[in-house]
Amino acid sequence: MAKEPKPQEIISQINYNPPQKSWMDIPVEMKEGMFCYGAKEKSLQTLDFPNVRSWSVLEEDWKLPEKWDKIVLEGIAERLKKYRSFKIFMDICVRCGACADKCHFFLGSGDPKNMPVLRAELLRSIYRKNFTAAGKILGKLAGARKLTLNVLKEWWYYFYQCSECRRCSVFCPYGIDTAEITIIARELLNLLGLNIEWIAGPAANCYLKGNHLGLEPHTIKNSIDFLVDEIEEKTGVRVSPTFNRKGAEILFVTPSGDLFADPGTYTCMGYLMLFHELGLDYTWSTYASEGGNFGFFTSMELAKRLNTKIYAEAKRLGVKWILGGECGHMWRVINQYMDTFNGPADFLEVPTSPITGTKFENAKSTKMTHISEFTADLIKHKKLNLDPRRNDHLKVTFHDSCNVARGMGMFEEPRYVIKNVCNHFYEMPENTIREKTFCCGSGSGLNASENMEMRLRGGLPRANAVKYVQEQYGVNMLACICAIDRAALPPLMNYWVPGVDVTGVTELVANALVMKGEKKRTTNLRGEDLSVEEKADV
Amino acid sequence: MTLNDSLSKNRESIINRWFDLIVDSYPQNTADFIKSEKNRFANPVGWIIKKGIEDIFEGIIQNKSDAQFFPILEDIIKIRAVQEFAPSEAISFIFLLKQALCEKVVIENNELFAIESKIDTLAGISLDIFMKCREKIEQLKANEDRVLKKSNS
Numbered sequence: 001m002a003k004e005p006k007p008q009e010i011i012s013q014i015n016y017n018p019p020q021k022s023w024m025d026i027p028v029e030m031k032e033g034m035f036c037y038g039a040k041e042k043s044l045q046t047l048d049f050p051n052v053r054s055w056s057v058l059e060e061d062w063k064l065p066e067k068w069d070k071i072v073l074e075g076i077a078e079r080l081k082k083y084r085s086f087k088i089f090m091d092i093c094v095r096c097g098a099c100a101d102k103c104h105f106f107l108g109s110g111d112p113k114n115m116p117v118l119r120a121e122l123l124r125s126i127y128r129k130n131f132t133a134a135g136k137i138l139g140k141l142a143g144a145r146k147l148t149l150n151v152l153k154e155w156w157y158y159f160y161q162c163s164e165c166r167r168c169s170v171f172c173p174y175g176i177d178t179a180e181i182t183i184i185a186r187e188l189l190n191l192l193g194l195n196i197e198w199i200a201g202p203a204a205n206c207y208l209k210g211n212h213l214g215l216e217p218h219t220i221k222n223s224i225d226f227l228v229d230e231i232e233e234k235t236g237v238r239v240s241p242t243f244n245r246k247g248a249e250i251l252f253v254t255p256s257g258d259l260f261a262d263p264g265t266y267t268c269m270g271y272l273m274l275f276h277e278l279g280l281d282y283t284w285s286t287y288a289s290e291g292g293n294f295g296f297f298t299s300m301e302l303a304k305r306l307n308t309k310i311y312a313e314a315k316r317l318g319v320k321w322i323l324g325g326e327c328g329h330m331w332r333v334i335n336q337y338m339d340t341f342n343g344p345a346d347f348l349e350v351p352t353s354p355i356t357g358t359k360f361e362n363a364k365s366t367k368m369t370h371i372s373e374f375t376a377d378l379i380k381h382k383k384l385n386l387d388p389r390r391n392d393h394l395k396v397t398f399h400d401s402c403n404v405a406r407g408m409g410m411f412e413e414p415r416y417v418i419k420n421v422c423n424h425f426y427e428m429p430e431n432t433i434r435e436k437t438f439c440c441g442s443g444s445g446l447n448a449s450e451n452m453e454m455r456l457r458g459g460l461p462r463a464n465a466v467k468y469v470q471e472q473y474g475v476n477m478l479a480c481i482c483a484i485d486r487a488a489l490p491p492l493m494n495y496w497v498p499g500v501d502v503t504g505v506t507e508l509v510a511n512a513l514v515m516k517g518e519k520k521r522t523t524n525l526r527g528e529d530l531s532v533e534e535k536a537d538v
Numbered sequence: 539m540t541l542n543d544s545l546s547k548n549r550e551s552i553i554n555r556w557f558d559l560i561v562d563s564y565p566q567n568t569a570d571f572i573k574s575e576k577n578r579f580a581n582p583v584g585w586i587i588k589k590g591i592e593d594i595f596e597g598i599i600q601n602k603s604d605a606q607f608f609p610i611l612e613d614i615i616k617i618r619a620v621q622e623f624a625p626s627e628a629i630s631f632i633f634l635l636k637q638a639l640c641e642k643v644v645i646e647n648n649e650l651f652a653i654e655s656k657i658d659t660l661a662g663i664s665l666d667i668f669m670k671c672r673e674k675i676e677q678l679k680a681n682e683d684r685v686l687k688k689s690n691s
Contacts, residue, residue, distance in 0.1 A: 020566075031622055101571050107582060109621065110568040261685055432579050449682035452675055456620045464582040491678040495671075496616065 051193030236519030254325025267504030332407030
């Protein structure tokens with residue numbers, strides 16, 4: 001039982017001094033390492049966004065349009081009409097503070113403006129001043145303030161320090177979704193051309209070429225061909241993926257990061273091996289070559305634009321359904337927004353596993369199934385020949401990706417898969433996993449290199465939990481099902497918990513997968529020696 | 539009573555005071571939270587600082603070697619290195635032990651030099667660790683830039 005403080009102890013802790021300054025009176029200061037560079041002219045132009053110009057965050061003049069404040073206020077008015085949730089979120093917060101200490105950026109930085117309640121107040125204060133009677137009359141007394149250039153810069157600084165992970169919303173007694181407040185704030189900023197390049201660049205690439213990295217069709221094919229060679233070298237099996245193939249049963253879509261950078265490439269090799277082993281009738285697309293959606297970090301309109309291409313491609317190719325790879329926000333977009341954007345996808349069929357016959361009813365409107373659900377179903381029906389001893393050198397823990405956990409409610413499937421392909425699995429503490437999972441600190445398009453300090457601060461609560469299982473159980477591998485995680489967690493581990501590596505779940509599956517016609521495996525997909533005696537029956 | 543006896547006897551009050559002095563360098567709302575939340579995972583910064591200074595204090599009592607202080611100091615300084623502190627501010631938590639000691643124990647003149655020297659040495663080690671952390675951060679940035687360049691080529 002917790003020790004209850006004595007009355008004298010409580011009284012002695014009361015501080016009768018008012019805070020030195022109200023948060024409204026503390027001007028924002030742009031600190032290097034904490035923000036990402038501003039969106040480039042070229043990216044804004046490609047996306048057909050307003051106020052295309054070259055600008056710099058550290059310069060005084062952000063080259064805003066004339067009457068920028070009018071544009072913002074009209075933008076708020078329009079969104080209050082359009083999104084009832086936004087209006088409610090602006091009105092009902094009682095500032096109870098339940099969310100205040102739940103944000104990884106606050107926990108890591110100690111900056112009060114990273115408390116979700118205060119971050120939301122940055123916008124609410126302007127809402128009150130311009131859209132409520134109390135705010136118009138009482139001003140600061142009612143928590144209202146005027147929209148000034150400093151307020152706008154403060155918005156830009158702090159709404160690009162929120163990774164939209166929604167951990168805070170889990171604890172809100174009113175169910176306020178602070179991520180949606182950030183989403184609206186970013187929409188408003190984008191009315192003035194105030195994006196960050198790390199979001200605008202990939203979004204422009206995706207709009208123009210189909211994926212965030214800007215890979216063109218021949219490069220995608222070359223990248224996958226390279227991985228095919230690697231698989232053959234490691235397993236002796238030559239897999240033969242197809243591209244843009246009309247009439248395939250399944251379209252497979254995954255984040256483009258998996259095609260390019262380690263450790264995502266090993267996960268990608270895992271997909272190729274798994275699908276080959278199953279004899280799946282599937283195709284890659286060089287047009288819908290991105291599962292992620294950086295439009296979602298910009299505006300609903302752009303999110304819709306980028307989401308559309310996946311479904312347009314599914315229609316063009318005439319596939320029956322879509323299988324999606326390991327990605328975070330891609331699944332939140334599919335699960336929470338796609339149906340409103342582009343659904344229902346009636347031209348497709350309800351995803352049905354051709355191997356087990358399982359109909360994925362949960363995806364009957366979006367027609368898109370998650371690779372972990374698909375794989376868990378295969379394992380449940382004993383359709384895979386697995387030798388988990390090949391992963392015996394690993395002591396694995398699992399990081400619930402925010403969007404898959406809180407945005408989709410998927411907790412069990414990846415754990416079920418890991419437990420069937422690894423013999424050593426350890427959970428992190430209860431208040432750091434599942435719906436309470438801590439963000440990697442780099443979500444919602446904040447995984448640039450120039451804001452590394454901010455990312456490391458935001459990632460501290462996650463890393464702190466990993467460190468605990470490293471100390472307790474010798475954990476040396478952090479598994480995840482998100483491409484941003486696979487890019488962001490390695491430097492996070494390198495800094496906070498050296499000795500812990502990062503993997504996608506499908507990489508673990510592929511290492512344990514005993515393929516028909518394979519040679520004796522001497523290394524895993526990373527080329528590391530396997531000192532496991534192969535199964536006698538293989 | 540020797541200084542070590544005195545430190546051992548007043549261990550809890552010195553550490554608590556030292557902890558409060560360090561945490562008060564954060565904005566008030568934040569400091570209140572860091573002081574009140576005891577769960578290691580709900581309050582990583584508070585927990586790591588508390589655990590770190592307990593270990594440093596124990597190390598001083600046990601007269602540990604300078605090298606043994608490296609891992610003990612590292613966890614706290616890793617945090618300070620990503621929290622916008624200037625190098626002098628980042629390592630200032632070590633000097634706050636002097637203030638806590640002044641307030642909580644009486645130190646004889648002949649022992650003053652020894653304990654002050656120890657604290658100064660720890661500050662020096664802390665600065666070395668801080669610089670290593672900053673170098674590591676720059677290296678992480680450079681690694682990512684290299685990967686990005688490759689993707690654009």
